[in-house]
Amino acid sequence: MTTLSNRRGWGFWLQLGFTLLVCALMTVPVVMSMLAGLTANYFVGLKSGLTLRWVEEVWRVYAGTILLSLQVAVACLACTLALGVPTAYALARRPGRFARLAEELLMMPVAIPGLATALALIVTYGGIGDLRSSWLFILIGHVLFTLPFMVRAVLAVMASTDLKTLEEGAASLGAGFLRRFLTIVLPNCRSGILAGSLMVLTLSVGEFNLTWLLHTPLTKTLPVGLADAYASLRIEIGSAYTLLFFLMIVPGLILLQALARRGRPDA
Amino acid sequence: MPDSFHLDAVPVRLEGCSKTWPGGARALEPLDLAIHGGETIVFLGPSGCGKTTTLRLIAGLESPDPGGRVLFGDEDVTALPIERRNVGMVFQSYALFPNMTVAENVAYGLKVRKVSRGERAARVGEMLDLMHLGEFAGRRIDQLSGGQRQRVALARALVVRPRVLLLDEPLTALDAKLRDSLRLEIDRLLRTLGITAVYVTHDQGEAMALGDRIVVMARGRVAQVGTPREIYYQPADGFVADFIGTMNRLSGRVGGGRLAVGRTSLPWPAPDGPVELLVRPEDLALADGEADGHLDGRVAAAVFLGDRTRLVVEPPDGPALTVDTAGRSDLARGDRVWLRVDPARLLAVP
Numbered sequence: 003m004t005t006l007s008n009r010r011g012w013g014f015w016l017q018l019g020f021t022l023l024v025c026a027l028m029t030v031p032v033v034m035s036m037l038a039g040l041t042a043n044y045f046v047g048l049k050s051g052l053t054l055r056w057v058e059e060v061w062r063v064y065a066g067t068i069l070l071s072l073q074v075a076v077a078c079l080a081c082t083l084a085l086g087v088p089t090a091y092a093l094a095r096r097p098g099r100f101a102r103l104a105e106e107l108l109m110m111p112v113a114i115p116g117l118a119t120a121l122a123l124i125v126t127y128g129g130i131g132d133l134r135s136s137w138l139f140i141l142i143g144h145v146l147f148t149l150p151f152m153v154r155a156v157l158a159v160m161a162s163t164d165l166k167t168l169e170e171g172a173a174s175l176g177a178g179f180l181r182r183f184l185t186i187v188l189p190n191c192r193s194g195i196l197a198g199s200l201m202v203l204t205l206s207v208g209e210f211n212l213t214w215l216l217h218t219p220l221t222k223t224l225p226v227g228l229a230d231a232y233a234s235l236r237i238e239i240g241s242a243y244t245l246l247f248f249l250m251i252v253p254g255l256i257l258l259q260a261l262a263r264r265g266r267p268d269a
Numbered sequence: 270m271p272d273s274f275h276l277d278a279v280p281v282r283l284e285g286c287s288k289t290w291p292g293g294a295r296a297l298e299p300l301d302l303a304i305h306g307g308e309t310i311v312f313l314g315p316s317g318c319g320k321t322t323t324l325r326l327i328a329g330l331e332s333p334d335p336g337g338r339v340l341f342g343d344e345d346v347t348a349l350p351i352e353r354r355n356v357g358m359v360f361q362s363y364a365l366f367p368n369m370t371v372a373e374n375v376a377y378g379l380k381v382r383k384v385s386r387g388e389r390a391a392r393v394g395e396m397l398d399l400m401h402l403g404e405f406a407g408r409r410i411d412q413l414s415g416g417q418r419q420r421v422a423l424a425r426a427l428v429v430r431p432r433v434l435l436l437d438e439p440l441t442a443l444d445a446k447l448r449d450s451l452r453l454e455i456d457r458l459l460r461t462l463g464i465t466a467v468y469v470t471h472d473q474g475e476a477m478a479l480g481d482r483i484v485v486m487a488r489g490r491v492a493q494v495g496t497p498r499e500i501y502y503q504p505a506d507g508f509v510a511d512f513i514g515t516m517n518r519l520s521g522r523v524g525g526g527r528l529a530v531g532r533t534s535l536p537w538p539a540p541d542g543p544v545e546l547l548v549r550p551e552d553l554a555l556a557d558g559e560a561d562g563h564l565d566g567r568v569a570a571a572v573f574l575g576d577r578t579r580l581v582v583e584p585p586d587g588p589a590l591t592v593d594t595a596g597r598s599d600l601a602r603g604d605r606v607w608l609r610v611d612p613a614r615l616l617a618v619p
Contacts, residue, residue: 164362170330171364171422173351175378175429185377189368 032248039242056242060231064243067227068250070137074223075206078144082202085145086152087195091187093153094160108153111146116211119146123216137221143212148205152198159194160187200258207251224250276464278307279342279432281327286337288322296322298489299337306342309459309466311480315512316471318486321437324469328435329354341432357426357464361438363418365410371421372397372406378429396428399458416447423458434459434466440475452478473513477501485509502549506618510547517553517590519546519564519615528612531564531584535612544617550579550591552614555598555606562607566590568600582606 043050312320329351493505504510528537556562566584
């Protein structure tokens with residue numbers, strides 16, 4: 003590497019500077035926001051002192067939204083796993099015009115604005131029993147929106163492994179369908195399943211468009227509460243809220259990344 | 270070698286097996302074939318000839334069109350899916366499970382068969398030793414070379430003591446040198462085990478070296494079934510002759526029980542008329558001179574191959590002839606030569 007570093011010209015430093023600048027551009031507002039949530043008085047600035055008062059306040063008022071968001075995210079992950087993995091498998095094993103069409107249709111909820119999807123859900127299913135006021139209504143919206151990401155992630159890995167031949171090999175050794183699916187298909191799609199899970203969790207926790215229309219005062223999720231807080235309360239409270247959001251989502255992301263890395267055969 | 274390595278020699282019979290794809294394309298014309306117990310039969314042909322389809326019919330990965338039957342011994346297995354046929358299968362792309370170690374791959378079929386842990390370990394160990402893979406037991410598949418992978422695949426297929434071993438172009442993905450050594454190893458293995466084996470390849474060298482019998486296929490049909498010698502020396506038609514080895518074509522004319530070839534005529538019991546004759550390069554010889562030569566021509570190319578020199582001779586009329594002569598030949602391009610034809614080695618094929 004020393005020979006390389008000797009040859010570092012102005013191009014290298016220019017690129018490094020640019021990269022750092024972009025990083026700063028993205029992280030500074032986040033850090034500022036988190037600091038704001040810990041500052042006693044944002045308009046006075048940091049010299050007003052650091053406090054956990056706002057975080058406590060947020061927890062007191064919005065704990066319910068945070069727990070509901072987690073609940074929805076986990077349930078959404080369970081649903082997309084149960085629906086998405088078999089769907090991806092079916093699409094991967096039966097390539098053809100029909101499968102491509104199904105794949106395109108599946109992407110529709112991503113292409114259509116969340117508000118429109120939410121409105122369609124309300125018009126179509128809003129009248130069924132207590133569904134409209136249940137958290138399950140939000141779950142349905144989230145599953146609809148995140149399912150394509152799970153299917154795509156799993157499908158990409160399935161398409162890059164010769165699943166058909168692997169399964170034929172297992173079948174020749176006497177393994178029936180269920181055993182093949184559990185011992186060959188799932189383990190070899192692990193990286194795709196983990197990537198999809200990561201995507202689904204983060205999308206669900208942060209989803210606002212759909213949820214904003216689907217929620218009721220009793221079924222507020224974290225992003226909806228956050229919008230509330232920013233719109234009607236002190237900026238410190240909104241920022242403390244953001245801080246809690248990060249505390250919640252970052253460990254999960256790190257854990258899933260670590261799992262995904264361990265799943266790779268070369269690790 | 271322990272007795273447990275000797276496997277049952279189950280005969281396989283195909284009766285009226287054809288295969289039509291859902292789109293209507295015919296992959297295989299109705300085929301009747303009896304494979305003897307313990308025999309190694311090689312399906313040989315260009316791609317798309319139906320050889321792999323036939324293998325997959327025997328495996329149970331495809332089912333024949335209605336009316337076709339596949340029998341293992343006296344048992345009709347036509348309706349059984351592959352997982353209930355007890356076959357061993359080796360694929361061109363190895364199909365080893367990347368999520369398992371070498372030993373786990375080999376143990377997979379035993380686990381499916383609920384073989385006890387102790388016996389499993391013993392049989393896997395035995396099999397890995399037989400395939401010289403003992404030291405790789407704990408390796409992941411992506412840490413193995415192509416040759417090692419295919420040996421693992423063989424071990425995995427054989428450890429369950431299958432009724433039939435099916436090999437689908439197992440050497441095609443390997444480089445030439447490895448292909449030769451693994452081919453020898455497969456040959457040794459098949460002879461030792463005494464298992465019925467069906468081997469699919471497009472490589473005639475592999476077919477000749479491994480097959481007790483060869484089934485040459487073309488466009489969904491069987492062109493010829495025979496031992497390697499029969500296929501080589503008595504090809505059933507022009508396709509088989511051209512596909513196996515190098516073959517020269519001579520045009521002649523039969524008249525009054527004699528065949529006119531080049532400047533000479535030979536006794537030839539056949540109806541009058543033009544004939545096309547085939548002759549192998551090693552069955553043409555250089556004559557001492559015009560007096561005992563049948564055909565003349567000029568050397569267009571002389572390729573020294575070490576043990577022999579391969580000449581391409583252009584007659585004044587007709588296509589060029591390939592002739593094998595002694596390695597120490599000093600003929601060069603442009604030399605005039607006379608060739609002798611042994612009438613017993615001439616083949617007239619439809």
